[in-house]
Amino acid sequence: MSARASATLYGARVARASWLGRLIARATARDLSAFVVPGPEIARARGLDLRAAGLHLSPTPRHANVLVVVGWLPEGLREPAAVAYTQMPRPRAVLALGAKGVSPLPGPDVFVDLDQGALDDGVAKLRRLFAEGAFDPEAESFEAAALRSKTRYACPMHPEVVQDEPSTCPQCGMDLIPREGAAGAGHGHADHGHGGQDHAHHEGMDHDEDTGEDTGGQAHGWLPHPGGAEDEHDDAEHGESGYVEGSGEGHSHEGHGREHGLAHGDAGGGFETREHGGHGGMNHENMDQGTEDHNEEGPAHEKHGDMDKGGMNHGGHESMDHGDMGFMSMVEMTQGTPRSSDGLQMEWVETPFGPLFPGLPGGLSLTFTLDGDTVAQTQAGSAVGARAWEGLNGPVESFAERLAGLDPLSPLSYRLLALRAVESAAGARVDESDALARVGALERERAASHLNWLAGFGYLIGYSWLAKRAEELQLALLRADAEEVAGIRTRVRQFTRRVERTPLLRRKLAGVGRVPDLDRAVGPVARTGGRRIDARLEEETYLPLGFEPVVLEGDDAHARLRARLAEAEQSLGFVEEAGGVSTPGAAPEIDGASGRGAATVETPRGAANLALTLEDGDVTITELETPSARHLGLVEGVTEQRELADALVGVASLDLSPWEVVR
Amino acid sequence: MTTVLIILALLVGAYLVAVLEGWVSTGRFRPAAPVLSGVALLGRESLVPRKPDRIFFEVGPVLLLVSAVLAAAVLPLSPGLIITDLATGALFVNAALAYVMVALLMAGWGPDGAYAMVGGFRFLGQLVGYSMPIVMTIVGVAMRAESLVTTQIVESQATLPNAVYQPVGFVVFFVAAMSVCFLPPFDLPTAPGELAGGVTAEYTGWRLAVMRLARAVLVVTLAASVTVFYLGGWNGPVLPPWAWTAAKTLAVAAVMLVAGRHVPRLREEHLLAWYWKIAIPLALLNILYVGIVLIAGSSSSMSM
Numbered sequence: 001m002s003a004r005a006s007a008t009l010y011g012a013r014v015a016r017a018s019w020l021g022r023l024i025a026r027a028t029a030r031d032l033s034a035f036v037v038p039g040p041e042i043a044r045a046r047g048l049d050l051r052a053a054g055l056h057l058s059p060t061p062r063h064a065n066v067l068v069v070v071g072w073l074p075e076g077l078r079e080p081a082a083v084a085y086t087q088m089p090r091p092r093a094v095l096a097l098g099a100k101g102v103s104p105l106p107g108p109d110v111f112v113d114l115d116q117g118a119l120d121d122g123v124a125k126l127r128r129l130f131a132e133g134a135f136d137p138e139a140e141s142f143e144a145a146a147l148r149s150k151t152r153y154a155c156p157m158h159p160e161v162v163q164d165e166p167s168t169c170p171q172c173g174m175d176l177i178p179r180e181g182a183a184g185a186g187h188g189h190a191d192h193g194h195g196g197q198d199h200a201h202h203e204g205m206d207h208d209e210d211t212g213e214d215t216g217g218q219a220h221g222w223l224p225h226p227g228g229a230e231d232e233h234d235d236a237e238h239g240e241s242g243y244v245e246g247s248g249e250g251h252s253h254e255g256h257g258r259e260h261g262l263a264h265g266d267a268g269g270g271f272e273t274r275e276h277g278g279h280g281g282m283n284h285e286n287m288d289q290g291t292e293d294h295n296e297e298g299p300a301h302e303k304h305g306d307m308d309k310g311g312m313n314h315g316g317h318e319s320m321d322h323g324d325m326g327f328m329s330m331v332e333m334t335q336g337t338p339r340s341s342d343g344l345q346m347e348w349v350e351t352p353f354g355p356l357f358p359g360l361p362g363g364l365s366l367t368f369t370l371d372g373d374t375v376a377q378t379q380a381g382s383a384v385g386a387r388a389w390e391g392l393n394g395p396v397e398s399f400a401e402r403l404a405g406l407d408p409l410s411p412l413s414y415r416l417l418a419l420r421a422v423e424s425a426a427g428a429r430v431d432e433s434d435a436l437a438r439v440g441a442l443e444r445e446r447a448a449s450h451l452n453w454l455a456g457f458g459y460l461i462g463y464s465w466l467a468k469r470a471e472e473l474q475l476a477l478l479r480a481d482a483e484e485v486a487g488i489r490t491r492v493r494q495f496t497r498r499v500e501r502t503p504l505l506r507r508k509l510a511g512v513g514r515v516p517d518l519d520r521a522v523g524p525v526a527r528t529g530g531r532r533i534d535a536r537l538e539e540e541t542y543l544p545l546g547f548e549p550v551v552l553e554g555d556d557a558h559a560r561l562r563a564r565l566a567e568a569e570q571s572l573g574f575v576e577e578a579g580g581v582s583t584p585g586a587a588p589e590i591d592g593a594s595g596r597g598a599a600t601v602e603t604p605r606g607a608a609n610l611a612l613t614l615e616d617g618d619v620t621i622t623e624l625e626t627p628s629a630r631h632l633g634l635v636e637g638v639t640e641q642r643e644l645a646d647a648l649v650g651v652a653s654l655d656l657s658p659w660e661v662v663r
Numbered sequence: 664m665t666t667v668l669i670i671l672a673l674l675v676g677a678y679l680v681a682v683l684e685g686w687v688s689t690g691r692f693r694p695a696a697p698v699l700s701g702v703a704l705l706g707r708e709s710l711v712p713r714k715p716d717r718i719f720f721e722v723g724p725v726l727l728l729v730s731a732v733l734a735a736a737v738l739p740l741s742p743g744l745i746i747t748d749l750a751t752g753a754l755f756v757n758a759a760l761a762y763v764m765v766a767l768l769m770a771g772w773g774p775d776g777a778y779a780m781v782g783g784f785r786f787l788g789q790l791v792g793y794s795m796p797i798v799m800t801i802v803g804v805a806m807r808a809e810s811l812v813t814t815q816i817v818e819s820q821a822t823l824p825n826a827v828y829q830p831v832g833f834v835v836f837f838v839a840a841m842s843v844c845f846l847p848p849f850d851l852p853t854a855p856g857e858l859a860g861g862v863t864a865e866y867t868g869w870r871l872a873v874m875r876l877a878r879a880v881l882v883v884t885l886a887a888s889v890t891v892f893y894l895g896g897w898n899g900p901v902l903p904p905w906a907w908t909a910a911k912t913l914a915v916a917a918v919m920l921v922a923g924r925h926v927p928r929l930r931e932e933h934l935l936a937w938y939w940k941i942a943i944p945l946a947l948l949n950i951l952y953v954g955i956v957l958i959a960g961s962s963s964s965m966s967m
Contacts, residue, residue, distance in 0.1 A: 013708060024706030031696070031703040051689065059855035060864050063871065065707065089708035089867040134706065351777040359856035373781050373931070460856035462847050462928030464688065504848070508927045644781060645857050645930060 009129045010106050011085075011092035012136035025134035028065065028091060029127040032056065035064035035088065037081045038355075038384060039362025041456050043070045044471060045409050045449075046114055047478040048097070053119045054127075059358040061087040066126060071114060071408060072099040076383035076663065077363060080356050081105055086142060091134040095122055106142055153177065348376055355383035355658070359460035359648055361409070363658035366651060368639065375647040380635040382658035389621045389662065396422055399619045403610075407626075407659040409452070412445040413603035414660075417610050425597025425614040435541045440578030442601070443571035444485070447492070448477050449604035450564040450571075453655045457561070460652050461508060469495055477572075482579065489572035496565045509558035513650030516637040518555065522627050523606020524567065525634070525654055528552045528559035535602035545574055557653035564655075596622075603627060605655055626660035666746050672909070673735055676887075677879035680916050684879075687920050701872050709868025712774040723770030723862075724870055728877035730762035735884045739814050741897045741904035752813035753801050756888055760797075760843055763881065764790040767845075767852055767862050770874070774865035782861025786845065786852035788931055792938035793842040799946035800836040803829050803953040804892045817896030824895035828956075832949040833893045835942050840885040840919075842934075844878065847923030851931060886915035 015021055034055040036043055043050055050057060050068065058064035061084040073081060082104040085094065094105060098114030109129055112122035153176035155161035155169035161176070168175055353359075353366040360366060363384030369377035386392070392402050399422060404415035416438055423430060430438075451474035458467030473495060477488050499505065515521055518529040526533045527549055534549035536542045550566045552559045598611040606627030613620045631654045638650035681697035711720065736759075737752040739745035749755050764786055771783015805811050807828065808819035826833040842849040853861040866874050890896055890911040897904030899911075929937075 013706070021706075024702055027699045027702035028706055031699045056689070060859045062710070062864060062867050063860060065703075087710075089710055091707065349777055358859050370777065370781070373785065462850060462854060462856060463926065464847065464924040466927075468690075502926065504926045504929070507933060508930055643931060645851075645854070645928075648857055 009091055009093055009133040009136065010109055010140065011088070011090050011094070011142070012133050012139035013090040014137060014139045015135040016137050017135055021135040025091075026131050028134050029130035032066050032123065032126060032130070033058040033064045034066045034068045034095070035061040035084055035356075036068045036070060037073065037084065037362065038070065038077055039358075039456075040459075041361055041452055042408050043068070043097075044452050044455060044474055046070060046098075047475060048114070048116060048119055049471075049475050050119070053116070053123045055123060061085070062089070064088050065092045065130075067092065067094045067105075069094065069096045069099070069105070069108070071097065073102050073105075074363070074384040076385075077355060078102050078104060080383065084356055090139075091130060093126055093129060095126055097122070353648065359456070360652060361456065361656060361658060364651075364656055365658075366635070368644065368647065370644065373644045375639045375642050375644060378636045378639045378647075380632055380651075382632070382661040382663050384658050385661035385663040387663060389624045392624075393620050394618065396614060396617050396619050407657050409657045409659060410445055410449055410603050410605070412441055413601050413608065416442055417599055417601040417603075417608055420599035420601065421597045421610040421612050422614060422619065423597070424599055425595040425612060426593035427595065428593075432541075436578045439541050439545070440575050443574040443578070444477065446604045447568040447571040447575070448474050450568040451477065451492075453564060453604075454561070457652050460648060463502070463505070466499060466502075482575075485572055485575050489569060489576065492565070492569050492572060496569060499565060500562070505561075506558055509556060509561060509649065509653075510554075511556050512642075512646045513557040513560070513638050513653040514555050515634050515654075517634065520630050520633060521606070522630060523602070523604070524550075524560055524563045525606065525631060528563045529555040533607075535600045535607040538600075542574075545577055547574075557649050560653045560655075598623075605631070605657060605660075608660070626657075628657045628660045629662065631656055632661055665744055668744060669735065669740060669746050670732070672740055672905075673732065673880055673883055676883035676909070676912060676916075677876060679913060680879045680882045680886075680920070681875075683913075683917055684920055687917075687924060701876075704872040704875075705869050707868040709866075709870045712776060712865050714775045716773045716775065718773075719769040720773030720865075721870075723766050723773055724866065724874040724877055726762055726769065727766035728873060728880060730759050730766060731877060731881040731884045733762075734759035735880070735887060737813050738884070738887045738891050739817060739896060740908050742814065744905060745814060748812060748814055751811050753805050753811040753816060753892070754798075756813075757798055757801065760885075761790075761794070763843055766877075770862045770866070771852070776865050778858040778860065778864045779862050782852040782854065782858050782864070785854075785931060786862070788935060789842055789845070789849065789851055792935045792942075793839040796835050796938060796942040796946045797839040797843070799943065800832040800839070800949060801892065803832040803946075803949045806950070806953050806957060813891055817891055817898065820893075820895040821898050824898070825893040826895075829949055829953055831945050831952070833889075835946050835949070836893060837889055837915075837919075838942070839938075840889055841923070844881045844885045844919075846882065846919050848926045848928045849934070850923070850928060851934070854928060857928075882916050882919065883912065886912045886919065889915045 032055050034050060035058050036050065040050065040057060048070065055066065055068065061067070065088060067081070067085050067088060069081065085092070085105055093109040094107075096108035096111045097119060100108060100111055110122045110125045112118040112125075153163045153166050155172065155174055155176055161169050161171060163176060166176055349370045351368050351370050353368055354362075354364045356362055357364075357366070363382060365379075365381045365383045367379040368375045386406065392399070392406070394402065400415045400418040403418035404411040406414050422428075451470045454470035455467050455474060458464070458470055473488065473491060476491075477485070480488055515525065515529065518526060518531065521529065521531075522533060528551075530551060530553045532549055532551050536547055537549065550563050550570060552563050552566075594613075594615050596611070596613050598609065600607050600609045603626075607625075608627060609623065609625040610621065611623040613622060634654060635651055635656075638654065639647035642650060678697055681700075682692075682694055685696045686692045711717075734756045736746040737749050737755050739748070767786040768783045771779045771781075771786070773779075804816055804825055807825065808816040810816065810819075820828070845852050851861075852858075853863055858864065863871065863874050887908070890908055894911045894915070895907075896911075897908045899907035902910070
């Protein structure tokens with residue numbers, strides 16, 4: 001670590017310095033691609049333009065060499081972030097913005113404040129670091145204890161038999177099979193080899209380690225065992241003149257990886273389950289590809305190994321655990337596996353699309369069980385939400401601050417919610433001009449939030465022009481002063497026209513993301529289902545502004561896209577009328593007031609309700625309802641039995657913020 | 664010598680395509696970017712996933728490059744400047760490009776990752792869409808030239824390029840060509856937002872460099888085939904023939920790269936439906952149309 005004081009890079013690639021190395025290092029310094037944690041939308045919400053700073057944004061950590069950590073990293077993202085880091089090929093670096101990195105990530109190579117100027121400096125520093133220290137014969141390996149896992153040995157036939165040492169099963173005499181996972185991961189395995197109906201979808205993901213090549217987790221997300229992976233890199237690199245591939249002759253690491261792969265990614269790597277792939281609900285992908293393991297495991301698996309490859313549908317190998325079959329028809333192979341709605345038999349593959357998936361908001365943990373490219377089952381959750389609202393309780397002076405910190409995607413709405421609830425509890429009145437300024441601030445946030453969503457959505461649907469333009473407008477809006485808002489409104493209007501005229505957009509989005517249960521929806525999602533639901537309708541401040549919510553029919557991704565564009569434009573109109581965009585100040589002066597209070601704010605995602613009690617300057621939340629918490633329950637209905645791309649579009653169209661959800 | 668020249672031209676073309684692609688996507692013209700990026704990739708570790716199908720994993724990117732280069736072998740840069748002027752040249756382009764699908768399927772299957780695998784199989788579906796229209800439109804071109812030899816196809820367009828002579832075929836072929844090189848909006852196998860890179864997601868370091876090079880060469884090859892089949896190849900005034908081919912090829916590549924930015928990615932079901940319900944009938948009509956024009960032309964010349 002002491003070496004870090006000079007210009008060395010913690011994530012340097014192990015190689016001797018040579019003229020060629022220096023040349024490559026200099027090229028690398030000018031070719032920085034970033035993987036952003038928690039996600040690019042957080043950077044945008046904070047007004048950071050990563051591209052302008054010279055970073056190319058990469059959809060996968062595999063193609064990146066800089067891990068950009070924007071702001072404070074919630075606990076649920078730390079391991080996924082570390083995994084993403086281990087998946088980046090070296091030389092690699094961590095650029096932390098606003099908050100120092102947190103374990104298990106290594107300390108940041110460059111740490112700067114959260115603003116554009118500091119970011120530019122940080123990138124310049126990174127370039128110097130790469131140019132001077134991209135290759136270092138003494139680079140350290142990245143080891144993170146938190147990512148370690150334990151290899152245990154289990155009987156393929158008797159799930160209850162799990163031992164720490166390799167041996168044979170006391171019940172049937174079969175060799176125990178190494179399996180990786182967090183200690184105690186003995187569940188889930190059951191039934192393997194019994195036709196395994198309930199495991200069908202976990203099937204088949206042995207990760208062959210014997211070649212020693214892995215780097216752990218092919219996927220962004222899967223928890224490889226970073227320590228081991230790194231060691232391998234070192235082995236491979238030592239002794240060669242430098243630019244060796246990081247694979248190669250590394251020793252093999254049995255079993256790294258971990259039970260829960262968190263990050264986004266296709267599974268894959270982390271889990272060493274050998275023969276019977278992942279129990280324990282993981283990820284893991286597809287098919288048994290490797291064959292070596294099988295062969296080691298004795299005759300029973302030999303055939304299995306030989307066969308897997310053949311099945312085009314990698315269907316149901318589980319039944320193949322029966323060793324005595326020489327030939328198996330497709331019908332036999334797929335017996336007992338779950339049927340998809342189309343009757344076509346495929347192996348179900350659990351694939352994570354989050355929490356660090358490029359097309360969705362960072363922190364949203366989405367797992368699809370893929371049946372071919374159809375989503376058979378969905379699990380949605382948040383990796384970044386609060387553990388419990390109680391964590392927000394405390395002194396009233398800083399309550400607004402704490403609630404504003406809840407959701408980096410719409411901090412102002414929550415600040416306003418806190419202020420209103422406290423004022424209602426204390427019986428304080430807000431004068432008209434303040435109320436109007438608050439409207440201005442809230443509406444500006446709404447417009448910016450919608451544009452931010454649009455930028456991410458454009459990226460997801462592969463509409464680069466839309467993504468880029470929305471990002472430009474959003475950043476311009478965040479930086480605009482009161483006079484410039486009018487100009488931005490005009491640009492948003494032109495932008496809206498252009499988007500409406502886009503060929504194929506309606507065809508792509510129409511009918512996608514229909515919500516079966518609209519009663520649970522609020523905000524733009526409800527309003528695009530033809531419902532006139534808006535908390536602003538009841539607010540006095542909006543009356544003179546002539547507010548009328550944007551209500552559209554359609555209930556699909558296309559309607560939501562149009563509605564958010566229309567709302568953005570409408571909101572900018574209100575900002576102009578409000579004449580100011582000053583952020584609401586701290587909590588009002590309340591001396592020892594007590595009482596109960598409640599408030600509602602129409603956040604960009606829908607109405608958020610807060611009820612609290614105020615006692616001697618202490619706030620206790622009794623109820624907090626956020627739109628994303630409601631909408632998270634809609635994800636299943638939007639995705640199941642949909643083609644993968646449509647499912648993702650559907651999820652994205654809900655504009656979920658995983659931050660405002662209790663995990 | 665010719666081979667060396669053509670390969671060099673391909674590489675230069677791929678380089679320019681990479682510059683163009685960077686320019687189009689970042690809005691900044693950085694002529695050195697592909698070199699920097701390529702060198703940087705060579706300096707990065709090239710990781711092998713934990714449980715790859717090693718052969719598929721290694722062969723995928725290389726096969727992609729090989730199939731693109733093979734297809735380019737029968738495309739003339741100027742009269743005489745062609746690697747091999749096969750009697751079945753126009754069909755050979757097709758045969759070589761069929762391996763694009765094989766390569767992507769291998770690259771998708773090889774790494775043992777769900778994103779890559781879905782990407783690979785998506786491209787298989789894409790092939791089911793574009794493969795028929797692309798052959799059928801070439802039929803129209805070959806009918807006019809009365810030959811499958813690519814140089815004769817170019818010569819047949821001396822007075823009027825096929826893009827004007829058979830515009831429907833041109834449009835269908837152009838779209839199908841974009842699908843072959845999986846450029847947006849046909850980037851289903853790589854889809855950054857949906858599959859985090861798809862078939863390329865697990866490639867790093869030099870393997871990724873090969874993959875990207877292969878893709879750029881593929882774009883050049885397809886743009887060159889559009890040029891040869893529909894834009895009159897080397898035909899043109901003033902400039903030397905090779906310059907015309909090069910300029911047209913680059914222009915086609917630029918249009919392909921820019922067009923994809925302004926539309927969303929197609930849905931797989933639409934892609935298939937539109938190819939089979941619209942493009943194939945159009946391609947068939949094009950054949951019929953070319954046949955009628957040819958017969959009408961020959962009978963009128965005979966009567967004279």
